[in-house]
Amino acid sequence: MVEDCPYRELRYEGEVQPSLRSFDTEGRVIHLGSFSKVLCPGLRIGYVIADVAIIQKLLMLHSVGDLQCTTVVMYALDRLLEQFDLDAHVRHMCGVYAEKKNRMIALLGEQLPPGATYTNPEGGLFLWLTLPGGIDMGALMREVLVPRAKVLLLPGEALFCENPQRNTARLNFSHPSLEKIEQGIASMGRVLREVIG
């Protein structure tokens, strides 16, 4: 069982949930994490918590795939983690991201046309937007949202293994500034109200 948890530490509300790995008494769970989401997006360095026998197999597979991650970056990260209070950093960033998320949620409530819904996640970096059925978010983004609203989002269809729901999108709230969130949701809302009523 693979537990893929790069957003686990980014929780703004609700209760911290135990990891599946913490219940594992038989060495069956492989827990994955990433420094990209809690420290620096460009790092693309992750980690695995698993039994040694599994780690050894993963190391062999890794060397077939891309030999190894960049050694210099791993050394730099190792050095940084010796001196840097990552927990304090994550606590600080949770406050920053929670404010951005709450602003985005409040604006979506004001700006979206009837029939559009969105999630209010307790953590992570994204929320999930669903427009009324029959709307193709990819086409809408290319033909309307980007040229007219100057808003780029990830059409949800890219995130389904099968039977994609094309009327969905993933919205990121961590990267844009509060000002950009306000501008982006206002112009997206205006264009969506014009196009789908």
Ligand SMILES: Cc1ncc(COP(=O)(O)O)c(C=O)c1O
């Ligand atoms: C669910 C999930 N797992 C893994 C990853 C990969 O993380 P990384 O930035 O370390 O490549 C991502 C992010 O892009 C993700 O969303």
